[in-house]
Amino acid sequence: MATEAIVTGGKRRLRGSPRNPYQGRKRPWLHTQRRWNLTGWTFLIPAAALIALMSFVPMIQALFLSFQTGRGSRLTWADPFWLNFERMMGDEIFKLTVFNTFFYLIIQVPIMLVLAMILANLLNDPKLKFKAFWRTVIFLPCAVSLVSYSLVFRTLFATDGFVNDTFMALGLMDQPVNWLGGGWTARFVIIIGLLWRWTGYNMIFFLAALQNVDYSTLEAARVDGASSLKTFWFVTVPQLRPMIVLTAIMSINGTLQLFDESWSLTNGGPAYQSMSMSHYLYELSFLKNPNVGYGAAISYVILIMVAVLAFIQMKVGDKRD
Amino acid sequence: MTSATSSTRTRGRFSWRRVPGYAFLSLFALFSIFPLFFMVVSATNTTKDVLASRLLPGTHLVENFMSLFGAQDVGAAMLSSALIAIGTTVLALAVCSVAGYGFEVYHSRGKDIVMAIIMLAMMIPFAAVMIPLFRLFADVGMVNSLFAVIIPAISTPLLILLFRQASRSFPHEIIEAARIDGLRELSIFIRIYAPTMKSTFAAAAVITFMTSWNNFLWPRVILLDNAVQTMPMLIANLTAGYVTDYGVLMLAVLLTSLPTIIVFLVLQRAFAQGITGAIK
Numbered sequence: 001m002a003t004e005a006i007v008t009g010g011k012r013r014l015r016g017s018p019r020n021p022y023q024g025r026k027r028p029w030l031h032t033q034r035r036w037n038l039t040g041w042t043f044l045i046p047a048a049a050l051i052a053l054m055s056f057v058p059m060i061q062a063l064f065l066s067f068q069t070g071r072g073s074r075l076t077w078a079d080p081f082w083l084n085f086e087r088m089m090g091d092e093i094f095k096l097t098v099f100n101t102f103f104y105l106i107i108q109v110p111i112m113l114v115l116a117m118i119l120a121n122l123l124n125d126p127k128l129k130f131k132a133f134w135r136t137v138i139f140l141p142c143a144v145s146l147v148s149y150s151l152v153f154r155t156l157f158a159t160d161g162f163v164n165d166t167f168m169a170l171g172l173m174d175q176p177v178n179w180l181g182g183g184w185t186a187r188f189v190i191i192i193g194l195l196w197r198w199t200g201y202n203m204i205f206f207l208a209a210l211q212n213v214d215y216s217t218l219e220a221a222r223v224d225g226a227s228s229l230k231t232f233w234f235v236t237v238p239q240l241r242p243m244i245v246l247t248a249i250m251s252i253n254g255t256l257q258l259f260d261e262s263w264s265l266t267n268g269g270p271a272y273q274s275m276s277m278s279h280y281l282y283e284l285s286f287l288k289n290p291n292v293g294y295g296a297a298i299s300y301v302i303l304i305m306v307a308v309l310a311f312i313q314m315k316v317g318d319k320r321d
Numbered sequence: 322m323t324s325a326t327s328s329t330r331t332r333g334r335f336s337w338r339r340v341p342g343y344a345f346l347s348l349f350a351l352f353s354i355f356p357l358f359f360m361v362v363s364a365t366n367t368t369k370d371v372l373a374s375r376l377l378p379g380t381h382l383v384e385n386f387m388s389l390f391g392a393q394d395v396g397a398a399m400l401s402s403a404l405i406a407i408g409t410t411v412l413a414l415a416v417c418s419v420a421g422y423g424f425e426v427y428h429s430r431g432k433d434i435v436m437a438i439i440m441l442a443m444m445i446p447f448a449a450v451m452i453p454l455f456r457l458f459a460d461v462g463m464v465n466s467l468f469a470v471i472i473p474a475i476s477t478p479l480l481i482l483l484f485r486q487a488s489r490s491f492p493h494e495i496i497e498a499a500r501i502d503g504l505r506e507l508s509i510f511i512r513i514y515a516p517t518m519k520s521t522f523a524a525a526a527v528i529t530f531m532t533s534w535n536n537f538l539w540p541r542v543i544l545l546d547n548a549v550q551t552m553p554m555l556i557a558n559l560t561a562g563y564v565t566d567y568g569v570l571m572l573a574v575l576l577t578s579l580p581t582i583i584v585f586l587v588l589q590r591a592f593a594q595g596i597t598g599a600i601k
Contacts (some may be wrong), residue, residue: 005370016338036427036506036532037427037429038422039427039506039519040426040427040428040429041423041427041431041432042421042423042430043419043420043422043424043510044424044432044435045477046419046420047416047417047419047420047439047476047481048415048420048435048438048476050416050440050472050475050476051442051476053477054450054454054472054473054476055445055450056438056442056445057453058449058450058453058454058457059445059449059450059453061456062450062451062452062453063447065452065453076531096444097486097559113463115349118345119346119349122342122346123346127339128342134346134350135550135593136586136589137350137354138349139351139354140354140357140582140585141356141357142531142585143578143581143584143585143586144357144535144578144581144582145533145534145535145537145552145553145581146535146537146553146579147535147537147553147556147557147577148360148553148556148574148577148578149561150369151556151557151560151570151571151574152357152359152360152574153355153356153357154560155363155535155567155571156356156359157369158372158567160372161360161372161374162374164374165374166374178459183477184587196352196353196356197347200353204593204596205439205596207593207597208593208596208597208599209593211597228338250564251430253443253444253446257383257446257447257448258449258540259537259538260537260553263537263557264557264560277396277448278446278448278538281451282451282538282541282542285451285452286455286542292452292456295452296452297450299446299448299449299450299452299482300449302448303414303445303446303448303449304447306377306444306446307444310444317369320570
């Protein structure tokens with residue numbers, strides 16, 4: 001960023017400020033400079049203030065809340081003050097929801113990003129026919145709301161639903177599987193749903209990044225006799241690295257906050273076996289007999305997980321060969 | 322025979338090397354489109370036909386409509402959703418475009434710091450701010466208010482980033498020329514920058530409209546009265562009863578999905594351009 005600043009005569013000049021709009025006349029240098037700077041701030045302040053008020057202030061309030069205890073709106077400071085965090089250590093349901101969320105993360109995100117990259121690479125082929133058609137169809141799931149698609153998948157995977165009917169007609173199964181009634185099968189359905197909903201979304205980002213891949217490097221690899229698979233892996237993928245980091249961070253962040261699918265597709269069931277952390281947090285803080293202090297403590301653990309994973313991602317992505 | 326003619330000849334010809342690519346694309350396209358096809362078809366069938374995996378359009382659409390509109394106030398939910406989505410989109414575009422532009426054009430070190438802090442907000446999961454936000458809006462008496470849904474969604478780091486990146490490719494000579502012509506700073510933004518950045522605005526509008534229309538968790542937390550519930554909330558409640566009518570459910574899901582699908586299809590080209598322009 002600093003490299004973009006143009007330095008003139010020891011003074012740092014604002015981008016976009018005129019070289020000398022007052023040619024021949026005396027120019028009110030400092031005056032206009034300061035005015036433009038102020039204009040810039042007034043442009044930036046509404047957005048910055050809203051983010052401060054809607055993200056940072058609540059984040060700090062949540063930290064204070066996480067050291068408080070009590071039901072409803074009657075809160076007192078916890079004694080000892082780490083009470084909520086101690087309770088979390090022994091909370092088997094919380095541990096199960098952490099396991100579920102990380103299970104979705106570890107299985108789904110890599111498969112999705114690889115699929116998205118392959119699809120983007122195929123769509124980027126200049127000789128591909130019906131390009132707009134493929135792109136539209138593959139992106140279309142992203143236009144559907146999470147609750148909507150969850151309910152469609154719930155219908156498809158119902159015990160007497162389409163998936164069981166098809167598998168049985170094909171002779172792959174003898175009797176219907178109760179997909180949403182078993183822990184592992186319910187998790188599997190959520191992963192299939194996530195892949196369906198988000199692969200096209202990430203593909204769009206890779207497709208945009210591929211526009212910046214130097215075409216001559218691909219030509220050079222082809223001339224050198226590299227197969228298309230090798231070209232993809234050794235030439236295209238390294239150039240996509242910044243985008244891989246961005247999509248990975250977005251996906252990790254999204255998966256750690258998974259709520260809608262857990263709520264509408266499996267309702268967390270059976271017996272919390274497919275429930276996500278956010279779903280548990282919602283149940284704790286807003287349903288039945290809310291315990292917002294404990295909820296805030298859990299929300300802080302989610303925050304720290306997101307921050308740590310994002311940090312690792314950025315470190316890995318920063319590494320140069 | 323020159324190489325040019327031989328290459329034009331092979332271009333039109335069938336090549337085995339392309340088969341795996343097309344096969345993979347076709348399979349994935351089928352995977353992508355099938356649940357949507359199932360949703361559309363099932364909306365016209367009875368619940369019995371849906372569970373019998375009927376994949377042909379039925380004649381039950383009108384009946385499904387009647388029972389859905391008879392049981393639920395779909396009109397009110399559509400209105401809530403529309404007001405929230407349109408309100409959020411208009412305000413978010415106004416606030417974030419100005420911020421991204423202001424940051425890039427009147428660049429200074431102080432703004433760099435503010436920007437870095439804004440980007441940090443991208444890492445804050447919504448779950449972590451949800452409880453205090455609810456308490457904040459409850460304190461000012463905005464539970465059940467549509468503004469309580471709109472306000473937290475107006476300023477997002479992603480949109481500011483999108484507009485900042487897009488502003489980089491905007492030629493600064495134009496701004497200088499406009500200044501010499503005596504245009505005021507805000508008029509430069511409105512009359513020159515905004516019209517030339519249509520595709521960025523379109524991409525931002527698509528993203529914001531979809532996110533806001535589809536948002537579920539926060540409206541569920543803050544909108545406690547069924548009179549102001551949104552479409553995703555309405556359809557999530559449809560499965561709460563003892564017996565789910567799958568035909569009606571799929572119709573409701575279809576109605577919920579149509580606005581975002583239409584917005585995407587209409588603005589698709591500009592959306593792709595806007596995203597590409599921002600990443601360059």
